[in-house]
Amino acid sequence: MNDPTTPRSTTRRTTRRTPRRSVLRNLALAGVLAGTSLSALPPSAFAADGAPETYALTIRHLDRTGSATGGYRTNVTGISGPGADASATPYDESGTVTVRLPKGRYLLDSTLNGTDPAAGTDWIVQPRLDLDHDTAITVDARTTAPVDVRPQEAGARYLHSMAFVEATHEGATRSANLMMSRADLRVAHLGPAAEPGSVKEWIDTYWSGERADYALGYTFRSDRALTGIVRHPAPGALATVKVRAAAPDGANGTGFVEIQPSAGPTVGLVQPLNRLATATFLVTPERGLWDVGYAAPAAPETPPNRYFANDFAVRAGTTTTHTFDNAVFGPALDTAPGARPAGVRDGNSLALDIPLLADGEGHAPTAPRFHDATTTLHRDGVLIGTRKGAPGRAEFTTTPGRAAYRLTATATHGSGPTAGGRTTVSWTFTSEAASRPAELPLSAVRFAPALDLDGTVPAGALVRVPVTVQGAAAETGVRSLTVSMSTDGGSTWTRVPVLDGRAGFRTPGPGGTVSLRAELTDTAGNTLTQTLRNAYRTR
Numbered sequence: 001m002n003d004p005t006t007p008r009s010t011t012r013r014t015t016r017r018t019p020r021r022s023v024l025r026n027l028a029l030a031g032v033l034a035g036t037s038l039s040a041l042p043p044s045a046f047a048a049d050g051a052p053e054t055y056a057l058t059i060r061h062l063d064r065t066g067s068a069t070g071g072y073r074t075n076v077t078g079i080s081g082p083g084a085d086a087s088a089t090p091y092d093e094s095g096t097v098t099v100r101l102p103k104g105r106y107l108l109d110s111t112l113n114g115t116d117p118a119a120g121t122d123w124i125v126q127p128r129l130d131l132d133h134d135t136a137i138t139v140d141a142r143t144t145a146p147v148d149v150r151p152q153e154a155g156a157r158y159l160h161s162m163a164f165v166e167a168t169h170e171g172a173t174r175s176a177n178l179m180m181s182r183a184d185l186r187v188a189h190l191g192p193a194a195e196p197g198s199v200k201e202w203i204d205t206y207w208s209g210e211r212a213d214y215a216l217g218y219t220f221r222s223d224r225a226l227t228g229i230v231r232h233p234a235p236g237a238l239a240t241v242k243v244r245a246a247a248p249d250g251a252n253g254t255g256f257v258e259i260q261p262s263a264g265p266t267v268g269l270v271q272p273l274n275r276l277a278t279a280t281f282l283v284t285p286e287r288g289l290w291d292v293g294y295a296a297p298a299a300p301e302t303p304p305n306r307y308f309a310n311d312f313a314v315r316a317g318t319t320t321t322h323t324f325d326n327a328v329f330g331p332a333l334d335t336a337p338g339a340r341p342a343g344v345r346d347g348n349s350l351a352l353d354i355p356l357l358a359d360g361e362g363h364a365p366t367a368p369r370f371h372d373a374t375t376t377l378h379r380d381g382v383l384i385g386t387r388k389g390a391p392g393r394a395e396f397t398t399t400p401g402r403a404a405y406r407l408t409a410t411a412t413h414g415s416g417p418t419a420g421g422r423t424t425v426s427w428t429f430t431s432e433a434a435s436r437p438a439e440l441p442l443s444a445v446r447f448a449p450a451l452d453l454d455g456t457v458p459a460g461a462l463v464r465v466p467v468t469v470q471g472a473a474a475e476t477g478v479r480s481l482t483v484s485m486s487t488d489g490g491s492t493w494t495r496v497p498v499l500d501g502r503a504g505f506r507t508p509g510p511g512g513t514v515s516l517r518a519e520l521t522d523t524a525g526n527t528l529t530q531t532l533r534n535a536y537r538t539r
Helices: 472-476
Strands: 008-013 054-062 072-080 096-102 104-112 121-131 135-140 145-149 157-169 172-180 185-189 199-208 213-222 229-231 239-245 254-261 269-274 278-283 290-295 306-312 319-324 343-346 349-353 372-379 382-388 393-397 403-413 421-431 443-447 462-471 478-486 494-496 502-506 513-522 527-538
Touching (some): 072 157, 121 172, 239 290, 254 278, 290 319, 306 319, 443 513, 462 478
Parallel strands (some): 054 135, 121 185, 213 278
Antiparallel strands (some): 145 185, 254 269, 290 306, 343 349, 403 421, 443 462, 478 494, 478 513
């Protein structure tokens, strides 16, 4: 995570953003070169004598009193033309500096702190700097206006913020950003307007309130950088996001929750969250989609188990809730468009990669807690191989001809009151080698009982548990589906009715367990047998 303890400005030379999925999405922005960096230039960029065609760029820096200042950091980054790969961070303590750069379109951003950093920071951005002759510009802090984005809660405490700008020209995009630990930023546009819609900018600020934290972000697209922004959203204009940390194993401890806009780069907000507790955030729908994540408590020298819920929409006046690390733990398939298949046949290789212990809402764990995991593959009834290791992950080598396969993945898990958990999933299908990789016709069934954060339901209650089919059967159709439940750890099973996508049954007495089994056949004849022993408990 980038530390926002001091103002910082960086530029990144890139043509597009790449997705970021990590705690606070470490920005990983390229460091600005201390001086001018020139890559190989096309012949048109050279003068008749073979020297690069360069021009002098003189930059004068003035503070808020109009005096020359050496308290600045200025970045000049090439966007297009012969100077597309050039960048410079020129400096002279007098406040006036000159650098020679190739002809081209540049993005300039300058951060001024003046002689008294406590007075605040000014960020001035020129998204269109066309260098085709010797040029002089003045970066003047007196042109800036405040960034005043805050909640209406009087006692809310400022945490940190980030400003980000992108400039696009001739299909290339360059960017700059500034992170702040003080609520004293002023910003301004410099220079002529760029092409309509070619400048994109967003401001994200984070605040801590009495009952909720705030993530306030706004995005703008125009032909200019921002000159000041004032937003004091009313409570009714914000969306509520709740993140709940479960503890079905009865353990205590403190994890961490994070929230941030999906579109970035950005710096988000990370807060501690105790198990069995709920974090509440108020966010701006105008910023677009949002991401949340939860890192469960971990023992020393043990990697934390992280879950993520990404790219979800919010609406003003409504509440979105995500519960992490609760039962029922079982297989989950990524249903997003373009998602990586859970199983693939590539020539003689057959690979499985499925979250076998996704939590009750289907969030895939980064470091699942398990005791033992085994995956086996049979071809026409003959064992091909056995793999041990991570749950739901294995690769086998088979023979090219068409054959009937049975692929089985098992994991044991649980501790304390949840000891004895066991997930077993067995798929049958036919497969043969092809000229290109092919997705295996795998399905999964999700059970979603209404559990408290300790993973329990009332004893002796008549319940209707939502049942959802994922994968191949959801796409091609279900020929048959039966659901059974057990109250003795899977020794005996009772088939239960499934009506309107819900399985109905009565829970056992206090301190009991519920096991669940689904047996499915899709319209192509592929089958699934999924057994979740000691899936959840009663109280």
